[in-house]
Amino acid sequence: MAEQTEQLDETIQLLSDLLQSGQDSEFIESFEALHDFEMAQVYAELPEQFRAVAWRLLPIDVLAAVFDNLDVDEVDIAGLLAEMPPQRGAQILQEMYTDNAVDLLQEMPSGQIATYLSLMPKADADSVRKLINYDDQTAGSLMSTEYLAVKEDLKVGEVMRLVKKQALEAESISYVYVLDQQGLLVGVISLRDLLTHPDDMPVSEITNDRIISVRAGDDQQEVAQIVADYNFLSIPVTDDKNHLLGVITVDDIVDVIDEEAVEDYSGLAAVNVSQINDSPWHSAVKRIPWLIALLLLGMLTATVIGSFDGLVRQVAILAAFISLITGTAGNAGTQSLALAVRRIAVGSENSGLRDFLSEVIAGLIVGLATGMSVFAIVTFWKHNMILGFAVGVAMTMAIMVANLAGYLIPLLIDKLGFDPAVASGPFITTLSDLTSVLIYFNVAQLFLVHLAGG
Amino acid sequence: MAEQTEQLDETIQLLSDLLQSGQDSEFIESFEALHDFEMAQVYAELPEQFRAVAWRLLPIDVLAAVFDNLDVDEVDIAGLLAEMPPQRGAQILQEMYTDNAVDLLQEMPSGQIATYLSLMPKADADSVRKLINYDDQTAGSLMSTEYLAVKEDLKVGEVMRLVKKQALEAESISYVYVLDQQGLLVGVISLRDLLTHPDDMPVSEITNDRIISVRAGDDQQEVAQIVADYNFLSIPVTDDKNHLLGVITVDDIVDVIDEEAVEDYSGLAAVNVSQINDSPWHSAVKRIPWLIALLLLGMLTATVIGSFDGLVRQVAILAAFISLITGTAGNAGTQSLALAVRRIAVGSENSGLRDFLSEVIAGLIVGLATGMSVFAIVTFWKHNMILGFAVGVAMTMAIMVANLAGYLIPLLIDKLGFDPAVASGPFITTLSDLTSVLIYFNVAQLFLVHLAGG
Secondary structure (H helix, E strand, O other), X not given: OHHHHHHHHHHHHHHHHHHHOOOHHHHHHHHHHOOHHHXXXXXXXXXXXXHHHHHHHOOHHHHHHHHHOOOXXXXXXXXXXXXXXXXXXXXXXXXXXXXXXXXXXXXXXXXXXXXXXXXXXXXXXXHHHHHHXXXXXXXXXXXXXXOOEEEOOOEHHHHHHXXXXXXXXXXXXXXXXXXXOOOEEEEEEEHHXXXXXXXXXXXXXXXXXXXXXXXXXXXXXXXHHHHXXXXXXXXXXXOOOOEEEEEEEHHHHHHXXXXXXXXXXXXXXXXXXXXXXXXXXXXHHHHHHHHHHHHHHHHHHHHHHHHOHHHXXXXXXXXXXXXXXXXXXXXXXXXXXXXXXXXXXXXXXXXXXXXXXXXXXXXXXXXXXXXXXXXXXXXXXXXXXXXXXXXXXXXXXXXXXHHHHHHHHHHHHHXXXXXXXXXXXXXXXXXXXXXXXXXXXXXXXXXXXXXXXX | OHHHHHHHHHHHHHHHHHHHOOOHHHHHHHHHHOOHHHHHHHHHHOOHHHHHHHHHHOOHXXXXXXXXOOOOOOOOHHHXXXXXXXXXXXXXXXXXXXXXXXXXXXXXXXXXXXXXXXXXXXHHXXXXXXXXXXXXXXXXXXXXXXXXXXXXXXXXXXXXXXXXXXXXXXXXXXXXXXXXXXXXXEEEXXXXXXXXXXXXXXXXXXXXXXXOOEEOOOEHHHHHHHHHHHOOOEEEEEOOOOEEEEEEEHHHHHHHHHHHHHHXXXXXXXXXXXXXXXXXXXHXXXXXXXXXXXXXXXXXXXXXXXXXXXXXXXXXXXXXXXXXXXXXXXXXXXXHHHHHHHHHHOOOOOOHHHHHHHHHHHHHHHHHHHHHHHHHHHHHHHOOHHHHHHHHHXXXXXXXXXXXHHHHXXXXXXXXXXXXXXXXXXXXXXXXXXXHHHHHHHHHHHOHHHHHHO
């Protein structure tokens, strides 16, 4: 990676030098020789005065490739577009794949969107308008409308001619979709089959009519799962009546999988890990609200312990095991939380009661094993079997409760329609601190007579 | 997902019925109409007596597609293969894409591998033998040797004829690789360009010689990052001298991204979330070792608190804030851990000292903000400014230490050559419990005179 960054810096220096010394055509040639991804990286990193020359020199299709390959989450693309006159920006938006153009427009205030759309040909503006209304995180927001589709009554040779004609515009040429007379999606032909069958064969003979498609409103994670399972290079998106609306290509699926993984991971840690290059100040400011919120929940735990201060005064050794019990229960809760979130993510949450019982039993086994271990350790260490028993019983119960909370809370959040990943590990551990000390001190209170004497 | 499982069950029932009633040719037809992924699912789930018929009926290329689409991590594929005579198994292995055949062989004891290899034609056996030696997690273990490659002096039409001839064997037909006279990789041609240029054009005119390739020993995560960045459909793998060894296709990259995400997520929670369908017993058995190991570390914390029992007896209210301090510091540590692991995963860990200082400053800000909050709350709540001050100072210090531990430990593990994701959240929180109580009780001890009086 470090190596790549270095290469990028060198390329930027080289291209800047070319512009500096007025070697415009050499600049264009060197820039166009780059891979699309590199063009995008270089363009975004060029000093602004050179970008002002670059967008004047480079052809529209090259600029469209640049903007197609910039990541809205990493670069202020709208800002880069605003460096040019709106006419030029509109041309670029029009030349970009619709899904990327829509992503970019969604970063702008609505007035600016309207300006750009008014400068685009009506047909293009309309197809952007249709896509811009799909919710983020749905299939509709990922699809592009540059796909290959044909009527069902053609021959292989005719379809191949069409593929060749449209190959440069289509986002993927791996599949050609087949529509019936009403424009409904009825099948798919792979380019591989087109290439390996004679020109005069009717395409109906190589059309696969067991077509797998998704609806525009489907969740992006489900779509990603299907594409990953089936090893597709793209998947068609339809409306409820099965009209073909667009296709989602595998490169967007790769991004979705990555994005969802980062979300789940961030959730578990209560920090947004996609922003790893923040300044210390920004980084801290983002972490503090969570910590303070959890601190307030933690104050409840402190209140509970505080209410037992008579007990603590009598049996000061009880304090020694507070963090052992809260910590271990928190760890168990984090484990069951992670399993529950994952189970929901891969969509295997449907067998309700069985899963629940399964988790209760797992929690019981984990709790008993850990509780008995701590009973043995404390009894041996403090030569106090009653203390050992109290700590062991409290530990078993605290683990079972934390385990169940870790399992149920993400399920509940999911049922309420939110992303279960927002139930963070720190939230579960802090909540489990509260239940753990409640259990611990109440159990200890029961054994008080024996403990105070022991 | 539930819907899909239902459909699968129906298909399995239908196909079983066909076999039951002796409608063999209908079975073959219905089975072959399925998508490869569905064939694989159905085959694995068929009752064993029907599988015994199925592998006799189905042609080798269909069986190869079945085995190509089974996931070694989810299904005992080696067991499925062992249901047939070794000759048949060897034929299937030979027909499969080499990367998948190698994955499958790697699940077997070495004696069995030797048997299968001895039954394969020498050339095929040799190419499998070459791949089987690559470490899991490297580019070499992901590549297949079924790629399209041509010499540099051909014309577009000649290459297209070659593509058509080899289209059925190649794992991906999106790119044709160009080799020089010595067999070194010098460029790549996209099928899109082949389709849109005249037959008599020399391919050198549409060859991209800025080729991005990876070495066979490169880490799979780095390879995945490149494919994701560049939106490639496949990437060539070479040896150190730049000889083309194979290609990695995007479907394998999708699996890698998913696998790495699951690993990181599992690490953070100290539980393997890829095994979500375990029985309660197995699930518990896998979680217990981590919990017990952390329990032992937690006993150290208990020992530290226990050693301050004189102080606790005098100032029982100190116990109330143990879990608040350990919990909050643990949360802060988990946040910085997650950021550090992610930073290493995306490969931006190179600017050592600056990152370190950045994290120290972030920890200081987070610690001060949280410490001052808790100072205010405790002072107001307990009307005891000295207690508030002691808790606040301890909190600030405990957070700074936990924050730094969360940052440094994964870095250290990475430098030692292990996966930083093994530094789990629970490990960091349990370790931070220890440092937190050490800090807390030592700070409290300093303030003892005032506290006992207050």
